[in-house]
Amino acid sequence: MALSVFTVDNAVIDSLDLKVTLLGQGIFVHDSVYETFEKTHRIFREPRACNTMFLGDHVPVFLARTDETARFHLTVIDGEPTLTHDGNFVTTVLLPPKTGFFAQKTRTGLPFGMLATIQGWDMLAFAYLWPCELAKTNNQCRFCHSGNFTNQMVQAKTWQDFAYPVQDVVDVVRFAVDEDPRVKILQMTAGSTFDPDKEVEHYVTLLNEIERQVGLAKVDGGILFLTPPKNPKELDRLIDAGAGRLAFDMDIWDEKLFAQYCPGKATFTSRKQHLDALLYVAEKFGPNRACSVFVAGLEPVESLIEGMTFLAENGVVPLPSPWMPFGVCNPDLPKTPGIDYYRVMRKEAAKLYIKHGLEVPGTVGSSVCLSRDIWLRREFLVNEN
Numbered sequence: 338m339a340l341s342v343f344t345v346d347n348a349v350i351d352s353l354d355l356k357v358t359l360l361g362q363g364i365f366v367h368d369s370v371y372e373t374f375e376k377t378h379r380i381f382r383e384p385r386a387c388n389t390m391f392l393g394d395h396v397p398v399f400l401a402r403t404d405e406t407a408r409f410h411l412t413v414i415d416g417e418p419t420l421t422h423d424g425n426f427v428t429t430v431l432l433p434p435k436t437g438f439f440a441q442k443t444r445t446g447l448p449f450g451m452l453a454t455i456q457g458w459d460m461l462a463f464a465y466l467w468p469c470e471l472a473k474t475n476n477q478c479r480f481c482h483s484g485n486f487t488n489q490m491v492q493a494k495t496w497q498d499f500a501y502p503v504q505d506v507v508d509v510v511r512f513a514v515d516e517d518p519r520v521k522i523l524q525m526t527a528g529s530t531f532d533p534d535k536e537v538e539h540y541v542t543l544l545n546e547i548e549r550q551v552g553l554a555k556v557d558g559g560i561l562f563l564t565p566p567k568n569p570k571e572l573d574r575l576i577d578a579g580a581g582r583l584a585f586d587m588d589i590w591d592e593k594l595f596a597q598y599c600p601g602k603a604t605f606t607s608r609k610q611h612l613d614a615l616l617y618v619a620e621k622f623g624p625n626r627a628c629s630v631f632v633a634g635l636e637p638v639e640s641l642i643e644g645m646t647f648l649a650e651n652g653v654v655p656l657p658s659p660w661m662p663f664g665v666c667n668p669d670l671p672k673t674p675g676i677d678y679y680r681v682m683r684k685e686a687a688k689l690y691i692k693h694g695l696e697v698p699g700t701v702g703s704s705v706c707l708s709r710d711i712w713l714r715r716e717f718l719v720n721e722n
């Protein structure tokens with residue numbers, strides 16, 4: 338699968354270059370886009386709706402909305418949603434069709450959009466099922482949008498006090514899978530906790546109820562992002578309950594930068610505990626059952642590739658996701674590294690996926706991650722100059 342090309346700032350770039358540039362720089366969405374398409378397409382002014390647009394070759398891109406000073410704008414030209422750069426035409430884009438999902442409420446009265454969003458084309462993503470306990474101690478990962486808004490949470494309460502009710506979560510899954518928009522991918526993410534064993538227990542309850550009321554096979558078992566337990570054998574319970582894939586995010590491979598950018602993980606759950614969990618799942622249940630996100634752009638590309646290589650050689654699927662600086666007001670974090678960095682990274686990731694027979698979960702991909710885009714185009718990318 339080849340890549341479409343576009344002209345931006347007199348340079349010719351491809352759709353993956355454009356995606357990382359948009360995620361790094363942000364985009365201003367004109368009112369005319371909402372007015373023209375909000376009745377027929379999935380585009381909302383509400384930021385939690387996680388709007389997605391698709392470039393010509395079906396590359397999904399999150400609309401990282403920012404103010405009018407952005408160089409990229411999404412506007413309407415000749416009735417089409419159109420991307421411009423400094424006022425110059427770049428490309429028309431596709432918006433996904435409208436869904437009734439965001440108009441629904443759970444039985445306890447929570448809007449579905451508070452719990453989850455529809456990401457890309459057909460992925461139901463619970464981004465933050467409960468708040469991150471590392472953030473409670475101001476040890477949130479420095480790049481994390483959710484964690485950076487959590488450190489004010491009530492100190493005396495536990496993550497269970499804030500977790501969405503199990504039946505509410507199942508209501509959301511059932512509607513999105515069986516009614517609208519009939520999603521195929523289920524991703525469940527939450528904050529890290531100081532009690533991973535209880536977290537496993539909670540996920541087992543969720544999986545059992547989803548299996549009973551919806552059917553996990555409809556979403557290939559889903560992919561769960563969780564805190565690694567001290568004893569990785571605890572994870573058997575999740576696989577036994579039907580989980581498709583388990584993810585423990587390393588985020589940063591370089592050990593010094595990991596301690597700097599992920600102080601909570603480095604101190605409380607430790608790099609080793611993450612690695613032990615990943616290697617345990619891959620060894621016991623086979624390749625492609627364990628995954629790990631890397632925030633691509635926060636460390637030198639060499640150490641990122643070293644980390645992806647180590648995991649891939651051990652049957653763990655590395656998921657490189659571009660660093661998105663929006664909403665993270667931290668002057669100590671580097672700027673996004675630019676196209677050349679991502680070009681080196683994507684080629685190496687494509688080689689690893691092929692060499693080790695790894696598959697990134699998903700269908701058309703995620704609007705915020707690059708891994709499935711790379712996987713779908715891996716044969717093309719390993720051969721490009």
Ligand code: SF4
Pocket residue numbers: 469470471472476477478481482483484485527528529601602
């Ligand atoms: S552990 Fe997860 S939720 Fe908590 S701050 Fe880090 S990335 Fe965010």
